[in-house]
Amino acid sequence: MAVAYDDLDPKTMRRSPGVTYQELLDEDSHKVPDVLRLESPKDMGLNEFPVSRYTSREWFDKEVERLWKKVWQYTCREDEISEPGDHYRYDIAGMSFLVVRTETGEIKAYPNACRHRGRLLKEHDGNAPELRCAFHGFCWHLDGTLSDIPADWDFPQIDHDNFNLPELPVATWEGFVFINPDQNCAPFEDFVKDLADQFKRWNPGSLAKVAHVAKVMRCNWKVAQEAFCEAYHVNGTHPQILRSLGDVNSQIDIWENCARVITPGGTSSPLLDYQVSEDDMLRATMDLAYDAEVPQIPEGMNVRAFLARQTREQLRPMAGDRVDEYCDAEIVDSLDYTLFPNFHPWGAFNGIVYRFRPNGNDHRSAIMECIMLGPYQGERPAPAKIHWLKEDETWSSALGFLGKVFDQDAFNMPKVQAGLESTYSDGVVLSGYQEAKVRWLHHKLTEWVGE
Amino acid sequence: MPTLTHPFDPETFYELTEDGHIRVSKGDAEGFFTREGVHVSGAIRHADPQLCVWVGNNPGDANQQMKEGATTINAKRSDPRA
Ligand code: FES
Ligand SMILES: [Fe+2]
Numbered sequence: 001m002a003v004a005y006d007d008l009d010p011k012t013m014r015r016s017p018g019v020t021y022q023e024l025l026d027e028d029s030h031k032v033p034d035v036l037r038l039e040s041p042k043d044m045g046l047n048e049f050p051v052s053r054y055t056s057r058e059w060f061d062k063e064v065e066r067l068w069k070k071v072w073q074y075t076c077r078e079d080e081i082s083e084p085g086d087h088y089r090y091d092i093a094g095m096s097f098l099v100v101r102t103e104t105g106e107i108k109a110y111p112n113a114c115r116h117r118g119r120l121l122k123e124h125d126g127n128a129p130e131l132r133c134a135f136h137g138f139c140w141h142l143d144g145t146l147s148d149i150p151a152d153w154d155f156p157q158i159d160h161d162n163f164n165l166p167e168l169p170v171a172t173w174e175g176f177v178f179i180n181p182d183q184n185c186a187p188f189e190d191f192v193k194d195l196a197d198q199f200k201r202w203n204p205g206s207l208a209k210v211a212h213v214a215k216v217m218r219c220n221w222k223v224a225q226e227a228f229c230e231a232y233h234v235n236g237t238h239p240q241i242l243r244s245l246g247d248v249n250s251q252i253d254i255w256e257n258c259a260r261v262i263t264p265g266g267t268s269s270p271l272l273d274y275q276v277s278e279d280d281m282l283r284a285t286m287d288l289a290y291d292a293e294v295p296q297i298p299e300g301m302n303v304r305a306f307l308a309r310q311t312r313e314q315l316r317p318m319a320g321d322r323v324d325e326y327c328d329a330e331i332v333d334s335l336d337y338t339l340f341p342n343f344h345p346w347g348a349f350n351g352i353v354y355r356f357r358p359n360g361n362d363h364r365s366a367i368m369e370c371i372m373l374g375p376y377q378g379e380r381p382a383p384a385k386i387h388w389l390k391e392d393e394t395w396s397s398a399l400g401f402l403g404k405v406f407d408q409d410a411f412n413m414p415k416v417q418a419g420l421e422s423t424y425s426d427g428v429v430l431s432g433y434q435e436a437k438v439r440w441l442h443h444k445l446t447e448w449v450g451e
Numbered sequence: 452m453p454t455l456t457h458p459f460d461p462e463t464f465y466e467l468t469e470d471g472h473i474r475v476s477k478g479d480a481e482g483f484f485t486r487e488g489v490h491v492s493g494a495i496r497h498a499d500p501q502l503c504v505w506v507g508n509n510p511g512d513a514n515q516q517m518k519e520g521a522t523t524i525n526a527k528r529s530d531p532r533a
Contacts, residue, residue, distance in 0.1 A: 211517070235459075240505050242458040272458055289453030290464070372517075400514030404505065411487070411504050 005042035005254065005443075013041055015433065018270035021251035021262060029305040030327035035198050035347075036262070036335075040253040041433065042440075048427025049442040050451070054220040054420045059449075060363035066449045067341060068093040070182045072191045074343045074355060075099050077209050077371075078175050080383050081107065085127045085142060090179065094361035097168065098122055099177055100131070102142040107172065109179040110165040114138050116149075131165070140165050174205035176343075194255040195339045202347050207373035209383040210351075213398045214369040216359050216391070217410060219417035221366035222441075225342060225356035227409045227416075229441065231263040231334075232434040235271050237408050242269040243276045244284035244303075252436040257444075258339050259437045260347075265332040266304035278303050287401060304328045315349055319375035323349075338437060340444045349375065352402075364417060370399065370406070452509060457502055465498070465506045473503045 010022070022039070025032045052059050075090040081101040088099045089112060096112035098121060112120050114133035121131050121140075130147055132139040139148040144165040149155055169180040171188030173196060178188060217224045227233065234247035246264035248271060253260050265285065268276035281303050282294040297306045308328035315323045315331075323331075326348055335347030344354035351373040359365040369386075387398055395403030395410060420428075430439045452467040463477045472491055473484045475498045482493035486507030488500025 237501050238505075239458055239499060239502055240455055269458070274461075284458075287453065290456045292453065394508060394510075396508050396510035397513055400510040400517040402517065403513065404508045404510055407508050408501050408504050411501065 005044045008041040008043050010039045010041055013433070016248040016270050018246070018249050019267065021246070021249060021264055024246070024249075024264050024267060024304070025327075025329055027302060027304070028327045028329055029301075029308070030324075032327045032329060033201055035201060036327070036329055038198070038253060039251065040255055042254040042436065043432075044254070044436065044439050044443055046430075046432055048425075048429055049439075049446075050427055051420050051423060051425060053442070053445065054223055054417065054428075055363075057363055060220075060358070063445075063449050064093045064358075064361075067445070068095070068181070068358075070180070070185065071341055071448065072169075072171070072178045072180045072185065072188055073341070073357075075109070075177050075179050077383055078107070078172055078177055079209070079380065080125075081177070083127060085129055087122055087128065087131075088125050088177075089122060091360070092181075093358045095181065096120055097179060097181070098131070099170070099179060100142055104143075106143075107170050107177055108142075108144055109168040109170045110144055111168070111181075115163060115165070174199060174203065175207075176204075176345075191257055192339065193257075195258040195337060195345075198258075198260075198337070199345070199347065204345060204353075204373055206375070207349075207351065208376045208381050209371055210374040210381070211372035211399065212369065212384045212386045213389060213395065213403070214367055214386055215389040215393075215395070215410075217366045217368050218364070218414040219366055220363055220420075221342070221356050221358045223413055223416045223420070224366040224368045225344075225354075226438045226441070227413060228336070228344065228354055228356075229261065229338065229437040230435045231261060232431060233409075233412075234263075235269065237412060238405060240287070241284055241405075242272060244281045245269060247271065248434060250434065252433060254436055254440045258337060259440045260335065260337045261437050262329075263334040263336070264304075264329070265334070266302070266307045266328075282307075304332050308332050315375065318377060319349060320377065322375070338441070340441065341448075368410075370395075370402075372399075452506055455502065455506060457499055465502050467506050467509075471507070473498065473506050 025036060076088040076099060081088050081099060084101050084103045086101045090097045090099055097109055098112045099109045102108055114121055116136055116138040119133050119135040121133055130139050130141055137150040141147045144167055146160055146163045169185055171178045173192050231247045231250040234245055246267040247269050250261050250263040268281060278297055279294045283292055305328050308331040311331045312323040330348035335350055338344050342356050346352040353371040355369045357367050359367050395406035454464055454466040457463050466474050468474050475482045475484060475495050480494045482495030483491040484498045484503050485491060486503055488498050488503040490496050
């Protein structure tokens with residue numbers, strides 16, 4: 001089923017002028033891990049993808065049937081359901097599921113629906129000794145076996161041994177719990193393999209969830225997601241960071257089920273036609289005024305090494321000496337991975353995990369979430385609870401500087417949707433290399449959903 | 452909020468005014484814009500909307516909370532799914 005793409009030769013392929021990402025790694029003050037030396041550029045063609053993927057109800061319905069009902073998807077962190085009886089409600093495209101910690105410590109997932117007349121079993125996350133429906137009181141044990149039917153003399157048709165909650169496939173990876181609504185799906189291990197191999201070194205399971213922010217965005221879920229899948233938009237959307245970001249020097253790598261965009265920090269954009277001073281690079285990184293004082297970079301040290309050194313010391317109280325094992329690139333660059341279809345963990349201590357999904361059954365609105373993972377000392381802190389932003393609340397009000405950047409992305413989203421509804425074009429145009437992750441996502445969608 | 456210059460146009464300054472507008476200036480010319488880059492007054496009639504979004508966006512104490520890395524953004528909102 002999978003599409004095979006031709007490999008590109010990183011030495012000869014078409015690329016942006018300026019330093020390459022691999023050349024930047026050569027200057028690193030620390031040993032660069034093998035995972036950053038991987039290069040996997042692919043020739044995936046230059047075709048357009050239909051605008052209807054974002055605007056048509058019919059396409060959305062196909063997406064639900066062929067993708068959301070079939071694919072492995074991230075639900076919650078293991079430590080959000082750490083005690084027996086803890087349950088988490090996961091909703092996708094109008095369907096609801098319950099992820100439950102059982103008495104024996106296993107994690108199970110069920111459709112969030114009572115087998116009597118269909119009410120949601122649990123509308124909120126929480127803890128309960130059993131799964132009792134609030135409508136007529138049908139009840140199941142945490143392990144999904146039937147426990148009680150009030151006045152069961154009136155249901156002679158129900159065989160108690162055969163009235164369990166249907167179980168869905170569940171898997172965990174690095175503290176993330178995945179489910180698949182398809183009981184006959186392919187194994188998770190194959191699905192996650194490419195990503196898992198590359199994340200071994202970073203071990204995100206050792207990090208705690210320190211923030212979780214969500215907001216409904218007025219656009220198709222892919223409009224929101226794709227805003228975070230390339231760095232090409234930085235010149236238009238985040239101009240203030242061009243002096244300290246190698247936007248179009250990003251390295252994009254494509255594997256079967258995952259892809260990544262690595263964007264270097266502490267280097268200036270090749271789109272600027274003048275030499276950027278080190279001071280201006282620091283100002284752009286730290287969001288300082290055009291004339292603000294900046295720290296002095298020691299003689300012989302480059303900006304990337306300097307920024308990495310500072311960040312290592314900020315991280316050290318929480319992360320310990322592990323910070324010394326991480327090279328400058330791991331500290332300073334954006335290592336933005338995507339596991340198809342909608343899970344986006346960043347590498348190293350970047351700590352960001354994005355998730356994008358349809359908002360209920362609406363193909364014109366999406367739920368965007370940002371989860372932040374962070375290192376800790378001593379006992380594992382309780383996972384941060386989800387914080388829903390209202391329509392008029394900014395991302396910056398919850399996430400500070402990072403949220404300010406999202407607010408610029410969010411500023412585009414409803415206008416992209418409105419433009420897609422208005423365009424006379426049949427397709428969206430994507431670049432060959434810089435937007436390769438978006439292209440890969442669409443090829444995957446073709447594979448799962450169809451043209 | 453710091454005064455920034457546009458990387459593609461380093462002679463042009465963007466700053467947040469006390470009444471919440473963005474003042475854009477170049478030499479002796481100036482213009483005032485909303486936080487979404489809509490022209491309000493002044494001779495400069497066009498500004499980069501995204502730089503207005505940036506300069507007008509004040510995270511308040513959220514920046515400090517994030518730096519402290521704690522789980523301080525608590526769930527003060529109810530879940531709209533319910
Ligand atoms: S330049 Fe990309 S959408 Fe307009
Ligand atoms: Fe962005």
